[in-house]
Amino acid sequence: MNKKYNLAVVGTNFIVPRFIDAAERSGYFHLHSIVSRKTQSGLCFRSANGYDSDVVIHENIADMLNDDKVDVVYLASPNAIHFPQAAACIKAGKHVIVEKPMTSNTRELLSLIALAKANNVLLMDAMKSLLCPNFSILVDNLSRVGRIRQCTSTYSKISSRYQGYLDGNNPNTFNRMLSNGSVMDLGVYCIHPFVHLFGSPEQVHAYADLLDSGVDAAGIVILKYPQFHVNITHSKTCATTNSSEIQGEDGTIVIDNISTLTSLKFVDKKGEETEISAPQDPNSIFYIAQHLGETISSGLKESAVNTHALSTKVLTVLDEVRRQTGVRFPADDR
Structure with a gap:
């Protein structure tokens, strides 16, 4: 026990x-x-x-x-x-x-x-996301796509607080004083796994639509790697299917949602689809909680998966995205 x-x-x-x-x-x-x-x-x-x-x-x-x-x-x-x-x-x-x-x-x-x-x-x-069993399956099947040519990832979801914002309120989710906004809340789900898979990008290009509150409502982030790029779209003011793809010369891995990885499919060059995912706990947070318990009980002071180095690389990308898009938080001036 x-x-x-x-x-x-x-x-x-x-x-x-x-x-x-x-x-x-x-x-x-x-x-x-x-x-x-x-x-x-x-x-x-x-x-x-x-x-x-x-x-x-x-x-x-x-x-x-x-x-x-x-x-x-x-x-x-x-x-x-x-x-x-x-x-x-x-x-x-x-x-x-x-x-x-x-x-x-x-x-x-x-x-x-x-x-x-x-x-x-x-x-x-x-x-x-990295602790979900299907992420390990994704990694195991990555070589099947051959030489990677491009990746796409989307996380767009209309915030339940958006109408409140339109009504003139200042809900937390759109409040610059609280270091919020689309890329911090949703875009990070796309950035994190790709930085884990491919490391820090050699270039970051970012574009955003800003609200009057000073945070981004939606945006585009491009992570440039030597042989390919990752195109990320994120939004808190519109919604879509939120699929992601890793596209290679021999095939493509299609991810239904980069946050939960409920379904993974491999699509070969002929367009034939194969489901490669496994059943997961309906509450995908289970895997991070389980990992937390295992890490503490092992006496470790750092996760072997969500490492300090990875978190630092991700926040470095987020800092650069905000610099390019003009989103500045009070915390940046302290």
Whole structure:
């Protein structure tokens, strides 16, 4: 039987129940506490999701970090406060897993990595796609496409907060002060796996449509490699099928969704399709939670998959995309 670690979650947005479900089913974690800005909101969240009444509700992260029973913290707060919250967790001796993107910029991430090493705790990116079983199948079949000529990847989804923005509100998802926007929220899903597969690009070219709030509503990112390029499109103001392709001289691998990799197909030069994917857990976050538990129980302080180096390369690309498209966050000036 696996040792169970006491888990604290920071945030009560839609992704948090999915992470808690994955964490508890992995066999490595027990939900110990929830941090919500208002106690009543935390109590409602606990009740609505059927969590035990002994799960502690905290109104601030400092109170939670003073609890010696907490082993691991999952941060699902707005991007702009990932850095100060993760730093506080690390200084308190807690392992921490941070929702993507881990920080607002590369400078903040490098500071966290150094801090985690100094305090001998785990710091991990919560990006899930590389841990999905079908990603390993993708890697195993990559040679079948032959010489790669180009890749395409799309992640476009109309934000549930977009109408609120159009109505004159300033929801978090379109708030520059919170280090948000399309490439930070959705485009990163496309950038991360291709940087993992092919390394840092030799050139980055980016274009974006900006909202009056100062963040990108949609954009295009081109990652240029010596023999091919990766064309990425992302948007929070329109939706599409979100498929991705790795196209080679001998065939193409078609990915239904780069975030979950539910389906993979190999298409040969004659156009004949073969399904190469395997069944996966309906909650793909299960695999990142399982990996987190395995990493902690092994005594490691860095994921062997979502490495610090990979997270740094991805944020370096995001920094360059924002530089080219004119998206600047308050965190960039601190």
